[in-house]
Amino acid sequence: MLTHTRPIPGNLASCGIRTLAVHAGQHPDPGSGAIATPVVSTSSFAFDDFDAGAARFAGAEPGYLYSRFANPTVAVFERKMAALEGGDQAIAFSSGMAAICATLLAVLKAGDEVVYVGTLYGGTDGVMRQMLPRLGIRAVHASAVEDIPGCVNERTRAVYVETPSNPTLGICDLAKVAALTKPRGLISIADNTFATPVLTRPIGLGIDVVVHSATKYIGGHGDATGGVAVAGLSHANAIRKTGMKELGGCMSPHDAALFIRGLKTLPLRMAASCDNAQMIAEALRRHPAVAKVHYPGLPEHPGHDIAVRQMRRFGGILSLELAGGQPAARVFLDKLKLVTQAVSVGDTDSLACHPASTTHSAVDPAARLAGGVTPGLVRMSLGIEDGDDLQRDVIAALEDAS
Ligand SMILES: Cc1ncc(COP(=O)(O)O)c(C=O)c1O
Structure with missing residues (x-):
């Protein structure tokens, strides 16, 4: 069998956004040499023997298990998004709403409160005003970033913003959101769908979790529905557990291939x-x-x-x-x-x-x-x-x- 073992090109950390968009997270397929990421269309992955299955499930041995948990094509998209947003890990979802709901449900429980700022996409607004209250989570609206401290109490766990916001293009000062949330131990979440990492990198400004509707600029051609959350390791692990193991809103490998292609020209x-x-x-x-x-x-x-x-x-x-x-x-x-x-x-x-x-x-x-x-x-x-x-x-x- 042909083996192409060219490593992931160079040290991408110092590269520009166009180079990252093309090369980050991928290299030619080691088996075939294919440059375009192969679509690994499988629901499960074979174990060599009884012990290998148990070891993989216990996390004692690396390897894929089941495509709802992780899939090689989806993993390329996730690595690319993590590199572009400057986060430790990305978790790919079947839609932007799946990414937003999994993130909120990973960090909030009954009795908690979340503060959301300004105008949000209508679907997210519905989650704040209708879905979270049904689960015993109070969502408190702040008209502006400056109003965040007045909306916070001992039950507040997170602050959610969208910038530019849909549809009135409101701008939230992300560095100010980080400065108001970090000292209070609150998790900051920013919807970066309209800006994309090409225009704004919220994690670099101190935001904890970035969410996207990948359906929009990331895909870019109107032919796939998807979402993604990007975060540091501990939040990312919690979002993956809630989003994939529990809620099951995983991205299909076929859509991941479209999003990988979309990112290259973002x-x-x-x-x-x-x-x-x-x-x-x-x-x-x-x-x-x-x-x-x-x-x-x-x-x-x-x-x-x-x-x-x-x-x-x-x-x-x-x-x-x-x-x-x-x-x-x-x-x-x-x-x-x-x-x-x-x-x-x-x-x-x-x-x-x-x-x-x-x-x-x-x-x-x-x-x-x-x-x-x-x-x-x-x-x-x-x-x-x-x-x-x-x-x-x-x-x-x-x-x-x-
Ligand atoms: C800013 C923003 N966030 C999230 C979403 C939801 O994304 P999706 O439609 O992929 O679920 C949308 C959809 O329009 C949006 O505009």
């Missing part, structure tokens, strides 16, 4: 999306049909100064408030031709949606409005198309919505 796709979002945000803010643009790359955005400090660029997602409210939002969305009307973000294709009637429709209406999710709000995820073409499409649709 920095390139992010650069193109950031260029397009900045260009469209500037065009929108000059248009009379637009009352407000939420984009951290605009100097008037309330989180701009923090974003300058903690993000390499400002991301590919923005939201706009139509001056004509929901009727204008409806016309604008229906008139877009190149931009597809759909939920999700982070695809190669530009997408737009109306959060109040879709992604955030299950959020309590008063809380939705207080969080800035108004009837006239439209969220746009700018893809990697040519910016001029996108701008023509957006401006033409706005003329009709005026």
Whole structure:
């Protein structure tokens, strides 16, 4: 049999994000020399004999057991994500919500409290307001990072933030979150889906656990659903036990192969999306049909100064408030031709949606409005198309919505 034993290339610790995205966590398959990670499509792994099975389950011998616990293809994706986020370990899940729920359930128990800050993705908001209380866990809302100390008591175990937040692009100061949580012994959790490690690395700013919907930029092509949590060893072990052994929300090896491929071009796709979002945000803010643009790359955005400090660029997602409210939002969305009307973000294709009637429709209406999710709000995820073409499409649709 051919054996290709080239080691994992060099010392990747000193490499840039594009090199890490391509090479981290993988090397050509030792058996075949295959450069693309083989999809190991198996549910279980053979033991040489009776004692080997027992030794593997006891942890006395290394080796794979069962793909819900660990799988070689999924492990490549996990190593790549851990390297990109700068964490000890990553744990891959079947969706972003599976990663978020497993993380929360790994660190919280009945009687505990969690503080969550600002506006969150509607699904996560539902977990905070509905699911956790059903389990005897109180979720306390803090409007801003500065309000965290006032929301903390002896039962508080964790603080959860999302930055930039979905859909109003709120920015949380992650270094400040770490400074407020670490001395109090609280676990900080940050959803880094919108920024990705290309723009922000929360662990380097002192955050304990990073969660992602991999469905978005990490996959990048809108063809797979997945999630991932990245953390230091002790939190990672707890999240893996809860998420894989108990809840069972594992990533399929077929999807892991798509996410590995997606990660290789993540920095390139992010650069193109950031260029397009900045260009469209500037065009929108000059248009009379637009009352407000939420984009951290605009100097008037309330989180701009923090974003300058903690993000390499400002991301590919923005939201706009139509001056004509929901009727204008409806016309604008229906008139877009190149931009597809759909939920999700982070695809190669530009997408737009109306959060109040879709992604955030299950959020309590008063809380939705207080969080800035108004009837006239439209969220746009700018893809990697040519910016001029996108701008023509957006401006033409706005003329009709005026
Ligand atoms: C910021 C954010 N976090 C988490 C999720 C949930 O991810 P998934 O749909 O992969 O479960 C989403 C989904 O839109 C999201 O936007």
